[in-house]
Amino acid sequence: MANLNITQDFIPQGRRNRPGRNNPMQWITVHETGNTSRGAGARNHARFVKGDDAARIPVSWHYTVDDTETFQHLPENETAFHAGDGPNGIGNSQSIGIEIAVNSDGNFERAVGRAIALVADICRRRNIPLVNVVQHNHFSPGNKNCPQNIRAGRPFSWAEFIRRVGRLLEGGTQSNPPAPSGGGITYTVRRGDTLSGIARSHGIALAALVAANPQISNPDLIIPGHVIVVPWVGAPTQSIDEIAREVILGRWGDGAERVRRLTAAGHNASVVQRRVNEILAGR
Numbered sequence: 001m002a003n004l005n006i007t008q009d010f011i012p013q014g015r016r017n018r019p020g021r022n023n024p025m026q027w028i029t030v031h032e033t034g035n036t037s038r039g040a041g042a043r044n045h046a047r048f049v050k051g052d053d054a055a056r057i058p059v060s061w062h063y064t065v066d067d068t069e070t071f072q073h074l075p076e077n078e079t080a081f082h083a084g085d086g087p088n089g090i091g092n093s094q095s096i097g098i099e100i101a102v103n104s105d106g107n108f109e110r111a112v113g114r115a116i117a118l119v120a121d122i123c124r125r126r127n128i129p130l131v132n133v134v135q136h137n138h139f140s141p142g143n144k145n146c147p148q149n150i151r152a153g154r155p156f157s158w159a160e161f162i163r164r165v166g167r168l169l170e171g172g173t174q175s176n177p178p179a180p181s182g183g184g185i186t187y188t189v190r191r192g193d194t195l196s197g198i199a200r201s202h203g204i205a206l207a208a209l210v211a212a213n214p215q216i217s218n219p220d221l222i223i224p225g226h227v228i229v230v231p232w233v234g235a236p237t238q239s240i241d242e243i244a245r246e247v248i249l250g251r252w253g254d255g256a257e258r259v260r261r262l263t264a265a266g267h268n269a270s271v272v273q274r275r276v277n278e279i280l281a282g283r
């Protein structure tokens with residue numbers, strides 16, 4: 001795990017933006033500060049959130065991450081005001097809020113990478129499932145374009161953000177994604193979950209999720225408490241040619257098993273098979 005370099009600099013007790021209510025820590029809400037001013041990193045936001053303007057609004061959150069530092073503004077087990085869904089909204093009352101700095105003199109991609117490490121650390125410590133790591137927009141749909149850059153694919157998509165958190169949880173590293181033939185994380189089904197919802201939250205196709213869980217006989221019937229596999233999908237680390245050669249070498253099994261594994265790893269099995277046939281035909 002990366003050195004998170006966290007400085008605790010809490011909003012004083014009794015301030016209007018430190019309500020002190022118990023936070024059950026079921027979710028993580030990811031934001032961007034939206035402040036591109038030079039110097040508007042974690043340290044400056046720590047000063048802001050302790051000040052009168054933030055108390056008056058009131059606004060508060062738990063962490064600000066920039067490209068070198070992380071400041072913690074509140075204990076994780078206290079509620080804050082960052083999700084825009086009211087004092088009793090799930091975002092404000094049940095989530096840990098993380099702001100990623102977008103200051104123009106910082107390295108945003110590095111800040112996002114440090115936020116990913118922090119999110120993974122919190123998920124592990126608080127036993128928060130990956131599916132409950134969400135954008136601010138999740139709690140303020142339709143009116144909040146936050147985290148703005150990530151939502152626009154900068155420096156990469158939200159699905160990739162979640163995948164990288166997952167890789168850290170799995171014990172891998174961001175620079176060494178697991179082999180596409182294997183891997184994934186386990187996810188414990190909660191009441192109200194659907195397979196399509198779980199797939200969407202993890203940024204993968206429903207077909208890939210179904211393929212990775214052959215033990216599920218009826219995809220419309222998943223049972224709270226059951227553990228399913230959420231496969232790694234999408235990181236285009238191997239070309240069709242490379243996959244096809246692996247298939248020929250027998251690394252992906254045969255028949256239906258091969259199709260299942262290829263699909264679970266995010267490949268189009270029929271496209272791969274076509275390339276296999278071409279290679280075997282000498283093309």
Ligand SMILES: [Zn+2]
Nearest residue numbers: 031032136146
């Ligand atoms: Zn936000």
